[in-house]
Amino acid sequence: MHSDLKEIAESFGSPLYVYDEKVIKENYYGFKDSFPDLAVKVFYACKALSNISILKLFNSYGASLDCVSIQEVKLGLKAGFDPRDILFTPNCISESEYEEAIDLGVIINVDNLPTLEYLGMKYPGISLWVRINPHLMAGGNRNISVGHIDSKFGISIHQLPLLKRLIQKLGINVEGIHTHTGSDIIDPDIFIRAAELIFDVVKEFETVKFIDFGSGFKVRYKEGDAETNLEVFGRKFSKVFLEFCKEQDKDYQLCFEPGKFLVSNSGSFVSKVNLVKQTTSCVFVGIDSGFNHFIRPMFYDAYHQIENLSNPEGEKKVYTVVGYICETDTFAQDRFITEVRKGDLLCFKNAGAYCFSMASNYNSRLKPAEVLVKDGKAQLIRRRESLEDLLATQMELTS
Ligand SMILES: *Cc1c(COP(=O)(O)O)cnc(C)c1O
Numbered sequence: 142m143h144s145d146l147k148e149i150a151e152s153f154g155s156p157l158y159v160y161d162e163k164v165i166k167e168n169y170y171g172f173k174d175s176f177p178d179l180a181v182k183v184f185y186a187c188k189a190l191s192n193i194s195i196l197k198l199f200n201s202y203g204a205s206l207d208c209v210s211i212q213e214v215k216l217g218l219k220a221g222f223d224p225r226d227i228l229f230t231p232n233c234i235s236e237s238e239y240e241e242a243i244d245l246g247v248i249i250n251v252d253n254l255p256t257l258e259y260l261g262m263k264y265p266g267i268s269l270w271v272r273i274n275p276h277l278m279a280g281g282n283r284n285i286s287v288g289h290i291d292s293k294f295g296i297s298i299h300q301l302p303l304l305k306r307l308i309q310k311l312g313i314n315v316e317g318i319h320t321h322t323g324s325d326i327i328d329p330d331i332f333i334r335a336a337e338l339i340f341d342v343v344k345e346f347e348t349v350k351f352i353d354f355g356s357g358f359k360v361r362y363k364e365g366d367a368e369t370n371l372e373v374f375g376r377k378f379s380k381v382f383l384e385f386c387k388e389q390d391k392d393y394q395l396c397f398e399p400g401k402f403l404v405s406n407s408g409s410f411v412s413k414v415n416l417v418k419q420t421t422s423c424v425f426v427g428i429d430s431g432f433n434h435f436i437r438p439m440f441y442d443a444y445h446q447i448e449n450l451s452n453p454e455g456e457k458k459v460y461t462v463v464g465y466i467c468e469t470d471t472f473a474q475d476r477f478i479t480e481v482r483k484g485d486l487l488c489f490k491n492a493g494a495y496c497f498s499m500a501s502n503y504n505s506r507l508k509p510a511e512v513l514v515k516d517g518k519a520q521l522i523r524r525r526e527s528l529e530d531l532l533a534t535q536m537e538l539t540s
Contacts, residue, residue, distance in 0.1 A: 261311030321355025408493025431464025
């Protein structure tokens with residue numbers, strides 16, 4: 142898709158997000174196929190990339206959807222998902238937002254006891270999923286641990302006795318047990334230890350049909366990065382899961398909620414070089430974008446590979462790539478890139494997840510366009526914003 146990228150950016154303009162449907166499809170089916178002898182239910186975590194055309198792709202593959210806000214739920218419904226294939230996994234929202242989701246008929250995943258109590262009283266016999274925080278610290282290293290004791294998410298596994306009491310008293314039908322810790326799973330064994338804790342919770346509720354292990358699958362951003370070996374993980378995890386089903390004499394439905402894993406490497410962000418500026422300490426490359434469009438490098442210190450689409454064969458030099466926002470917005474420091482000239486198009490790789498979906502209008506800048514390449518055809522799936530869009534919600538004082 143390389144030479145195409147340059148052409149696409151030339152025809153749709155810059156800055157631009159471009160996604161490759163083929164990659165998304167391969168990621169989705171590759172994920173499903175990693176769990177031998179199990180039909181895994183995949184809830185695509187749509188906060189990663191929530192364009193309605195992307196949601197429609199996942200619906201066409203037969204995926205389900207994981208949503209963290211009522212707006213994502215409504216987008217999912219608009220994209221054609223059956224309400225029973227939409228899992229609503231919010232945190233710290235108002236009771237009225239839960240009520241709206243219940244009215245829309247989607248699956249409700251509750252992550253705190255006060256809400257559980259409220260919903261149980263208001264809707265006698267309601268079916269719910271429950272989000273558990275297993276607090277498993279692995280090796281004391283935050284990077285590989287799967288749940289922190291100080292995390293705001295989920296109902297603590299230590300509150301299980303209270304949870305059971307409430308469920309029983311309120312007559313709640315617990316259909317699913319859920320956990321999502323947000324950590325990077327590199328070592329499958331650590332995750333399997335978390336699963337064993339969750340199985341102990343599942344055993345406490347006869348009504349459970351779904352066991353959802355959330356996500357946390359790590360992708361590779363650069364050469365030498367560790368990533369989740371899904372084949373190894375899937376094989377080991379399937380075995381443990383099937384053993385649990387056998388032991389309980391029950392066919393539980395295994396669920397996961399990957400976001401990043403499904404879309405990250407499908408996306409590229411293309412931006413044009415406005416300026417090459419040598420200072421006393423380095424050579425800055427200033428591009429027609431900033432953290433308003435692409436915040437991961439500044440927000441998470443994330444590494445995104447950069448290629449010069451306009452000069453792929455050029456001599457490699459060291460550059461510091463920065464944005465045009467009036468704050469320090471450094472995309473990459475001291476990076477080898479083939480010689481950069483004014484007007485060149487730079488491509489940031491792995492820009493499918495948490496890139497456009499985290500874009501803002503800071504500095505009153507307009508959000509970029511999005512293009513999806515499908516069956517060899519590049520199609521606009523979001524037009525570039527205009528000044529009218531920026532003003533659409535603003536009101537001028539009348540007196
Ligand atoms: C964000 C999120 C995910 C997806 O996480 P990734 O790291 O993108 O795979 C899954 N489940 C829930 C509840 C989330 O909040």
